[in-house]
Amino acid sequence: MTDFTIPQERKVITPIPGPKSQAMHARRLEAVSAGAGAALPVYIEKANGAILVDIDGNQLIDLGSGIGVTTIGHTNAGVVEAVATQVQNLTHTLFTATPYESYVEVCELLNKHTPGNFKKKSVLFNSGAEAVENAVKIARKATRKNGIVVFDHAYHGRTNLTFSMNFKNAPYGNGFGPTAASIQHVPMSYPYRDPQGMTGEEAARRAISYMEKRVGVEDLAAIFIEPIQGEGGFIVPAPGFLATISKWARENGVLMVADEVQSGVARTGKWFASEWEEGFEPDMFTIAKGIAGGMPISAVTGRAEVMDASHPGGLGGTFGGNPVSAAAALSVLKQIEDGGVLERATAIGELLTRRLNELKAKYPVIGDVRGRGAMIAIELVEPGTLNPSKAAVDALAKHMHSNGIFVLTAGTHYNVIRFLPPLAISDELLEDALSVLEQGLAAL
Numbered sequence: 001m002t003d004f005t006i007p008q009e010r011k012v013i014t015p016i017p018g019p020k021s022q023a024m025h026a027r028r029l030e031a032v033s034a035g036a037g038a039a040l041p042v043y044i045e046k047a048n049g050a051i052l053v054d055i056d057g058n059q060l061i062d063l064g065s066g067i068g069v070t071t072i073g074h075t076n077a078g079v080v081e082a083v084a085t086q087v088q089n090l091t092h093t094l095f096t097a098t099p100y101e102s103y104v105e106v107c108e109l110l111n112k113h114t115p116g117n118f119k120k121k122s123v124l125f126n127s128g129a130e131a132v133e134n135a136v137k138i139a140r141k142a143t144r145k146n147g148i149v150v151f152d153h154a155y156h157g158r159t160n161l162t163f164s165m166n167f168k169n170a171p172y173g174n175g176f177g178p179t180a181a182s183i184q185h186v187p188m189s190y191p192y193r194d195p196q197g198m199t200g201e202e203a204a205r206r207a208i209s210y211m212e213k214r215v216g217v218e219d220l221a222a223i224f225i226e227p228i229q230g231e232g233g234f235i236v237p238a239p240g241f242l243a244t245i246s247k248w249a250r251e252n253g254v255l256m257v258a259d260e261v262q263s264g265v266a267r268t269g270k271w272f273a274s275e276w277e278e279g280f281e282p283d284m285f286t287i288a289k290g291i292a293g294g295m296p297i298s299a300v301t302g303r304a305e306v307m308d309a310s311h312p313g314g315l316g317g318t319f320g321g322n323p324v325s326a327a328a329a330l331s332v333l334k335q336i337e338d339g340g341v342l343e344r345a346t347a348i349g350e351l352l353t354r355r356l357n358e359l360k361a362k363y364p365v366i367g368d369v370r371g372r373g374a375m376i377a378i379e380l381v382e383p384g385t386l387n388p389s390k391a392a393v394d395a396l397a398k399h400m401h402s403n404g405i406f407v408l409t410a411g412t413h414y415n416v417i418r419f420l421p422p423l424a425i426s427d428e429l430l431e432d433a434l435s436v437l438e439q440g441l442a443a444l
């Protein structure tokens with residue numbers, strides 16, 4: 001992760017967005033559906049490591065990784081080489097017609113590195129939402145039950161089934177037609193906002209009581225949970241929460257599915273965020289975003305007997321596990337195996353957590369600092385209260401954007417700034433970004 005093709009430095013030479021980006025944006029508004037938004041209409045020409053270069057020649061520090069996708073770093077040398085070689089040899093056959101080895105190898109590595117000491121199998125798709133949809137299908141087939149439980153503040157995707165699993169109706173579901181049936185939302189553990197002193201076990205019992213009363217074990221196929229919630233604002237449940245829910249699920253014949261689309265693949269300093277809590281034993285994992293350095297591929301990995309519950313031909317899709325994406329995934333997974341990647345995520349987490357807590361002590365608009373590894377967030381409030389401050393987030397994000405730092409926001413109340421940098425980022429770039437953040441805090 002050390003040989004960079006673009007100097008790893010922030011450089012702002014025009015207003016952000018610059019004139020070329022503004023012209024491009026006008027063109028886009030004529031051509032592209034208004035349904036696709038733009039957090040920052042700066043058009044990117046190339047990227048490397050942790051730096052985005054826009055069409056005006058500005059260099060932005062990327063603290064978003066395209067929502068946790070380019071975790072290994074933008075245009076990572078290993079990924080670029082793997083893709084370039086693969087594209088000359090084979091781009092597509094359709095795995096369910098005439099298969100190829102890389103698909104099998106990706107599955108082998110995922111079976112090996114997901115937590116759980118039991119025989120696993122995997123199946124590959126294109127996107128996170130597609131993985132979640134298929135995990136729902138598999139869970140229903142394996143249990144012969146229909147009920148699906150999801151949590152407050154959850155995000156699982158934008159297809160009809162997955163938008164029905166999201167906590168927020170707007171902007172994902174509103175106006176887009178009927179939601180899918182048999183999905184129940186139950187309370188999450190949210191240490192910052194739960195009653196003071198509420199333990200993970202107590203929060204789990206609160207959720208379990210909903211499951212027993214609202215759904216009933218008899219009809220409940222699976223519980224889907226993000227071990228650290230992504231779009232919800234990097235909510236880390238209280239210790240004991242995940243283990244208590246998963247123990248209850250096991251005792252009641254309910255499958256536990258960890259949606260690791262955002263938190264997985266080295267992001268939190270472990271292969272998968274589920275490993276952070278002892279006793280949390282998911283039966284299935286959904287995996288996507290960070291797995292292939294920017295190439296589209298996703299997976300469902302789980303207990304072999306569950307994964308084999310589907311009849312042959314029941315799972316698949318034309319592009320799923322595409323050879324070029326699979327080659328990119330193999331490069332990423334092997335780089336993690338080779339060492340240094342998990343350690344870098346941990347070190348980034350330590351630096352961010354320490355520095356953000358210093359800022360929290362100084363600026364009471366920061367109500368909470370949380371997350372794990374290179375998945376850290378600050379939740380902003382009106383000082384002295386728990387009232388969400390979207391205004392502070394908007395002002396800070398704008399300040400950072402105009403100074404050449406791309407950050408993403410999150411949270412049910414849009415009052416969270418999340419730090420999701422490529423692991424290729426240097427301490428110097430992180431410190432630079434934090435100093436700009438502090439300027440913004442001081443100016444609020």
Ligand SMILES: *Cc1c(COP(=O)(O)O)cnc(C)c1O
Nearest residue numbers: 127128129155156157230261262
């Ligand atoms: C992004 C995300 C999804 C959806 O993935 P897409 O690739 O955008 O379909 C699902 N679950 C979680 C936790 C996510 O963060």
